Amino acid sequence: MASASRSLKVPRTLYDTCLSAYIIDRANMTEEKTRNLPLNVQCDVYFKLHEENEICQLTALFSELAIIGRLLKAQNKRLRLIKSFQAVMSHNNRVAEQLKKAFINICENAVSVNTENIELGLRLGSFLSEAGWFFESEEILRWCSILLDSMISRYPTEVKYERLELEVLHKLLHAQTVYCLFEQAQSTYYKASNLVDSLRAKQQVLNLAGLYAEFSVLYFFRSQYDEAFKWSNEALKELKPNLPAGVVIDVLRQASKACVVKRKFQKAELLIKQAVTRAVQAYDFSHPKYADTLLDYGFYLLNYDSISHSVTVYKAALDVRKEIFGELNLQVAVANEDLAYALYVHEYSSGRFTDAQCKAEKAIETMAKILPADHLLLASSKRVLALILEEVAIDMNAGMVSNDACKAMLDKAEELHKTALRLTMAAFGEENVQTAKHYGNLGRLYQSMKKYREAEEMHLKAITIKEKLLGEEDYEVALSLGHLASLYNYHMNHYRQAERLYLRSINIGHKLFGPGYSGLEYDYRGLLHVYNEMEDAQKVADYHDKIRRWRALREAQNRSDRPVLLNLEPLISIEEILGKFKLFK
Known part of the structure; x- marks a missing residue:
């Protein structure tokens, strides 16, 4: 029945017809025959198995390290290979583990270290990271680094091994950071930094844009935003017109994220829009790199108070990733x-x-x-x-x-918040922005649960940590000030304290986002309640007027907004990007 249904399909091209005929002829479709085909054709054969839903056969083939290692040499078929591999992983998610074990077995049983095995590991580890299987990628790349350490010790004057290890460490750092292996990532960071110094001492010409961007990613994940911003700037300085498009895009989007958390929105907008434009031109609308840039574009929009547009962009990014993975x-x-x-x-x-x-x-x-x-x-x-x-x-x-029913849901929320706080504390300790966010979230929840003293304690902890790490006029501080003000206002009757906190929050919102900032509504309405309770009729009238003017600004802004994905910025040169970046606040 399966063969009959295939025969009813009308192939679009003669080449597609040949691929279909080849995979149907199971008796003649041997690994030896397939291996003798041109590499691009081999990739198309395996993708055709994916298209025809022959997942069991494809799983058996992709479980073989020799087959995957060979296919990974075809860079122009990368997206097809990722899609096919993900179909296999969805069917049997042990395949990446099997490939990892096969590679480690080769390393452990090799008579001598050779660059061929290292290059195989680098290709495989990089691919698994791109495909979203970071744990297996990390172990493979770590083994590559171990092997290269041996080669560098044996041949200390051969800089090619140091250069290769720097490439491995770059990929390893990415896998470790994204998978939240922060202790290991810190070691890799130091190792890569020392290797850069060694190569420079040997007069080696290096471009470190991609590596410095990964340094920034590590600090960003750990909420160490000053360091993340510093390294993203170093990465930008290393940008050159002849770099691969993917490297340039990754540098631009990471630098944009670092600018967002430092509230440098003009710089962030410039960088992320150029990253999106480059992703479209270098790849297309169905490529993982385009989805990556959309997620970072959504991050910028959400933080810049363009919330409805951020939803649109996040939805588009999810659609692309679901189509691929x-x-x-x-x-x-x-x-x-x-x-x-x-x-x-x-x-x-x-x-x-x-x-x-x-x-x-x-x-x-x-x-x-x-x-x-x-x-x-x-x-x-x-x-x-x-x-x-x-x-x-x-x-x-x-x-x-x-x-x-309400209590059960609030209890579930408390359990989730406490779990999140415990995991974050274990990774980062008390003085971290993420820890502060969890304290603040618990504070809001306890307010809903009518545990007002516990809520106050959590909000105060959040404010103390955020002010210490981010300064007294950061957006995150304003959020926590507004939450504590709400507690004092609506539940504890501390109206003067609430007033001071609301005014601080409003001042920060104005400075960062202007008078049309969406968060101002909640602070304005909070102050209305405060002044009603304090029977200050003049200020009640003032804040009714402020809310009317705020609403008019929001409506005007919404009318003027253009669809964010239909108005991409024209491509400009790297030199122009860097020039504008220096001029913007």
């Missing part, structure tokens, strides 16, 4: 989480959290299948789901749903 992939889970949070922020005033909750639960479900139970990446997804559940419970309570 399916559902069972860490990169898709991360995109689901990002979209869930953007939807939560977007629908905060409407209370329509169904889609946000679905995306957050999907992210956790996928991560739970791939990651260890206590993995740090789960902390962020659990935090997002907890925030959503809290708002759903509040709306249920307002809708006169039973107290038991």
Whole structure:
């Protein structure tokens, strides 16, 4: 029946017809015959197996290190190989583990170290990282580094081994950082830094744009934003017109993210829009690199208060990643989480959290299948789901749903927040922005649970940590000030304290985002309540007027907004980008 259904299909080209005929002829489709075909044709044969849903056969083939190692040499077939490999992983997610073990077995049993094995490991580790299987990638690349250490010790004057190890360490650092192996990543960072010094001492010409961008990624993941910004600037200085498009794009998008967290939005916008434009021109709208840039574009938009546009961009990024990776992939889970949070922020005033909750639960479900139970990446997804559940419970309570149902949902949110805090504390300790965020989230939850003293304690902890790490006029500080003000205002009757906190939060919002900032509404309405309770009629009238003017600004802004994905910036040269970057605030 399967063969008959294939015969009814009308191939688009003669080449496609030949591929279909080749894979149907099982008796003649041997590995030896396939291996003798041109490499590009071999890749197309295996992709045709994927298209025809011959996943069992493809799984058996892709479990062979020799086959994968050969196919990875065809760089122009990378996207097809990723799609085919992900189909195999969705069918049997042990294949990456099998390939890793096969590679390590070769390393352990080799009579002598040779660069051929190292280059195989570098190709395989890099590919698995691109495909979203970072744990296996990390182990393979770590073995490559061990082998190269041996070669460098044996041949200390041969700089080719040091140059190769620098390339390995670059890829290794990426896998370790994304997989949150921060102790190992720090060691790799120091090792790479020392190797750069050694090569420079030997008068070697290096371009370190990509490596410095990875340094920035490491510090960004650890919420050490000053260092992340510093290294992203160093990466920008290393940009040259002849660098591969992928390196340039990665540098631009990481530098943009570092600018966002430092609230340098003009610089961030310049960089991320150029990264998106370059991804479209160098690849296309269905490529992983385009999805990567969209996620970072969404991050910029969300932080710059263009919330509805951020949702649009996050949805587009998720669609691209799902098309490439399916559902069972860490990169898709991360995109689901990002979209869930953007939807939560977007629908905060409407209370329509169904889609946000679905995306957050999907992210956790996928991560739970791939990651260890206590993995740090789960902390962020659990935090997002907890925030959503809290708002759903509040709306249920307002809708006169039973107290038991509301309590159960709030208890679930508390469990998720505490788990996220525990995982974050274990990774970063007390004085970290992520830890502070979890304290603040618990503070809001305890306010909803009517545990007001506990809520105050959590908010004060969050403010103290954020002010120490980010300064007194950061966006994150403003959020926590507004949350504590709400507690004092609506539940503890500390109106003067609430007033001072609201005014501080409003001042920060104005400085960072201008008078049309969406978050101002909540602070204005909070002050209205304060002045009503204090019976200050003049200020009540003043803030009614402020809210009217704020609403007019928001409506005008929404009318003037253009669709963000239909108005890409024209491509400009690297020299022009760097020139503008220096001029912008």
